[in-house]
Amino acid sequence: MSIKVGIVGYGNLGKGVETAVLKNKDIKLIGIFSRREPKDIQSIFGKVLPYSTIEDYIGKIDVMILCGGSATDILIQGPYIASMFNTVDAFDTHAKISDYMQTLENICKESNTLSMVSTGWDPGLFSYVRVLSDAILPDGMSHTFWGKGVSQGHSDAIRRIEGVVDARQYTVPNEEVKTKIRNGEQLNISTYDKHSRLCYVVVEDNADKLLIEKEIKEMPNYFSDYETTVKFVDLETLRKKHNKLPHGGNVIRLGKTSEDNKDVVEFSLKLDSNPEFTGSVMVACARAVYRLSKENKKGSITMMDVPLTYFIDKDRKEIIKEYM
Numbered sequence: 355m356s357i358k359v360g361i362v363g364y365g366n367l368g369k370g371v372e373t374a375v376l377k378n379k380d381i382k383l384i385g386i387f388s389r390r391e392p393k394d395i396q397s398i399f400g401k402v403l404p405y406s407t408i409e410d411y412i413g414k415i416d417v418m419i420l421c422g423g424s425a426t427d428i429l430i431q432g433p434y435i436a437s438m439f440n441t442v443d444a445f446d447t448h449a450k451i452s453d454y455m456q457t458l459e460n461i462c463k464e465s466n467t468l469s470m471v472s473t474g475w476d477p478g479l480f481s482y483v484r485v486l487s488d489a490i491l492p493d494g495m496s497h498t499f500w501g502k503g504v505s506q507g508h509s510d511a512i513r514r515i516e517g518v519v520d521a522r523q524y525t526v527p528n529e530e531v532k533t534k535i536r537n538g539e540q541l542n543i544s545t546y547d548k549h550s551r552l553c554y555v556v557v558e559d560n561a562d563k564l565l566i567e568k569e570i571k572e573m574p575n576y577f578s579d580y581e582t583t584v585k586f587v588d589l590e591t592l593r594k595k596h597n598k599l600p601h602g603g604n605v606i607r608l609g610k611t612s613e614d615n616k617d618v619v620e621f622s623l624k625l626d627s628n629p630e631f632t633g634s635v636m637v638a639c640a641r642a643v644y645r646l647s648k649e650n651k652k653g654s655i656t657m658m659d660v661p662l663t664y665f666i667d668k669d670r671k672e673i674i675k676e677y678m
């Protein structure tokens with residue numbers, strides 16, 4: 355039996371989820387819901403439907419996969435859709451996740467639905483690894499490095515600024531610091547010192563570049579804490595030189611199991627396509643949400659709240675035989 359899913363929002367991530375569905379035999383895509391005119395959107399294989407018709411699909415879709423932008427879409431769409439469907443999203447404004455979860459918790463409990471929030475790789479898989487390595491090495495410190503790669507959330511946030519036509523934001527890790535940590539040097543260092551941000555921005559002809567640069571650099575939660583460089587380019591250059599969405603990163607925990615013995619735990623990702631990988635995580639999460647909802651679980655949860663065996667399209671006996 356297939357798990358019936360819908361995609362809400364058809365940007366990079368929406369397309370990534372659609373591609374990921376093709377690799378998962380137990381998942382069936384019922385429709386893609388967009389706020390734009392469906393006839394203007396060319397999808398890969400899914401049927402594009404108007405966002406305004408979403409309520410007609412109550413009872414016909416098991417899990418809605420929310421692919422809107424974290425900057426403005428998800429905080430509006432998440433609560434609305436969770437009042438009708440089980441959901442999975444990739445909300446990645448780290449500072450707002452707790453409040454957002456609480457809002458959904460109340461809605462889901464009232465509506466008998468289940469929402470898995472902030473899935474993907476960070477937050478998501480990286481959060482999972484941070485918890486696991488901290489549990490194993492309580493005497494230690496974890497470090498996260500992102501990139502070099504395009505952050506969809508940060509690029510999306512720049513695109514929302516008035517006068518901006520398009521943008522690509524690269525997160526650049528400080529390789530020197532990373533090497534020191536990998537070699538066991540315990541550095542008490544901020545995220546700001548571990549990364550810088552490089553933005554390629556296309557603006558409208560009459561836009562005030564100085565004002566846009568200031569708005570980017572002072573944007574809280576996104577840029578204000580980082581060394582940020584803004585480079586204005588034309589649309590052709592952006593499309594030619596920055597048309598891919600690679601990303602990746604590392605979670606490294608340095609710990610001590612005794613005074614004389616140090617341990618380094620590292621999990622790393624190197625992704626050709628951030629949205630396709632994030633979409634693949636979301637599809638596995640949709641499977642877990644479906645299974646948990648069949649057990650009458652309600653409310654808002656994260657990936658960390660779910661038994662690992664719920665994510666994979668295999669039965670538990672098979673999993674134990676194959677992976678233990």
Ligand SMILES: NC(=O)c1ccc[n+]([C@@H]2O[C@H](COP(=O)([O-])OP(=O)(O)OC[C@H]3O[C@@H](n4cnc5c(N)ncnc54)[C@H](OP(=O)(O)O)[C@@H]3O)[C@@H](O)[C@H]2O)c1
Nearest residue numbers: 363364365366367388389422423424444474475476506507
């Ligand atoms: N947790 C993680 O690991 C992780 C990883 C990657 C991304 N993310 C999150 O995913 C979010 C979505 O990223 P994204 O790259 O998919 O953003 P995006 O391409 O800007 O899409 C965001 C929304 O904008 C609308 N849109 C897309 N293309 C459009 C166009 N040509 N014209 C007008 N509207 C358009 C779509 O909604 P409609 O179809 O309704 O118009 C879409 O859902 C990010 O904000 C980020 O927070 C999280």
